[in-house]
Amino acid sequence: MKLGIIGMGSIGKRHVRSLAEIGERDIVALRTRKGTARDLPPDLAYVHECRDEDAFYASKPEGVIVATPTSLHLDAMQGALRRGIPVFVEKPLVESVERLNEIPPGMRHLVMTGFCLRYHPVIMAVRAMIESGLLGTLYTAYLYCGQYLPLWHPYADYRSEYYSRKELGGGVLRTLSHELDLACFLCGKVSELTAAAGRISGLEIDVEDHAALICRAAGGAVVTIGLDFLNPRSVRRGMLIGEHGSIEYSFDPPAAVFRGHAGGEEQHIGDSSAGAGMRMADAMYRNQMHDFRAVVRHEKRPGADFADGARVMAMIGAAEASVQSRSWVAVQEEWK
Incomplete structure (x- = not known):
């Protein structure tokens, strides 16, 4: 399964590593360098990077993870929704309640919100x-x-x-x-x-x-x-x-x-x-990515x-x- 990710800060990298732990390593990242982008670490060298949206979606991701700063969530998710692609969006969904209605009702079933807890x-x-x-x-x-x-x-x-x-x-x-x-x-x-x-x-x-x-x-x-x-x-x-x-x-x-x-x-x-808290946090993120993968496969509704x-x-x-x-x-x- 090919999965896309927009935003490769700390939480974006964590999601990619969690996907690898459940066997998903066919990952494409949209990195426009608009933010404080840094080079990916060696353990994520397998991630294919795109610099523009057209190239990103031309790679045909089956699901997209949005892990940008909150103010950029809406624009990022709409690119996936316009193409009918299931999208996982980090919390909070958008920056203000007024912008919720910019997500068309007919596309809302494709949205999973990242409430990892x-x-x-x-x-x-x-x-x-x-x-x-x-x-x-x-x-x-x-x-x-x-x-x-x-x-x-x-x-x-x-x-x-x-x-x-x-x-x-x-x-x-x-x-x-x-x-x-x-x-x-x-x-x-x-x-x-x-x-x-x-x-x-x-x-x-x-x-x-x-x-x-x-x-x-x-x-x-x-x-x-x-x-x-x-x-x-x-x-x-x-x-x-x-x-x-x-x-x-x-x-x-x-x-x-x-x-x-x-x-x-x-x-x-x-x-x-020692390390129990971190082990359970790792399990939490794996569980969440398991759920998103099942959503992309149309096997279940999102947990959030x-x-x-x-x-x-x-x-x-x-x-x-x-x-x-x-x-x-x-x-x-x-x-x-």
Whole structure:
């Protein structure tokens, strides 16, 4: 199978390596050199590079991965969609909720959104516990992700990277939007929310460095989401509290644990050995590329589709409106 990729930054390279791990090495990359393109490392020498879109699509990719900065997602995906090619788009889907309607309704079934955490063994275990009824009715949840921006990609100047720049679609709400997707994936669709966000640190960025959201999910559960570029440790964790107990999860070390009201605990995932977090992250990306390959082969629907990506964009739009109005804002699914 020939697969194409647009954008060969850190996440683009990771997707290509994950594809190789599942046996897919017929890869063509569109590299226009408009960004901060670097030569590919020796282990990716098998990737064929094209400098223009016509040559890229003349190679006949059966599926296309879009891993450009957020502000370039829409233009990149439309080239594939016009040709009827399934496309995997890194999150967030587009830079603003207003641009969702530029994706024609008749082509949206071809879009897979890159919410990789759905494929992480920890989140898969949490989801399985919820679906089994172990937790019972969900009452409330707390989801958090934080990391110190200058240390995220130590090989790059954080001030010039997309996540630090408004015109490229940066900021915690977009860059760390996985937690917004997890709120829907684990707790049900969010109907309304209130938020606070802004830049409070001395980081040299022109986007928000923190955000706090309180969301009302399906069934009435309240979900609190915290995001920041400030934590000296890279942390991703959550807690869900329900009728029969609680589920706590973390990514490093990877763990997902249920605790019931009667005492005791049932540990579904727990690995404190060296490198466990990285091994599970590698498995997550492989699982995601397995899924995209199956989508390209028309064997299944995407694990995260256009509607999932659009819903998170609607949450981001509602959060930004709430910051301005200092009020609760409904999450409108206006793209339908």
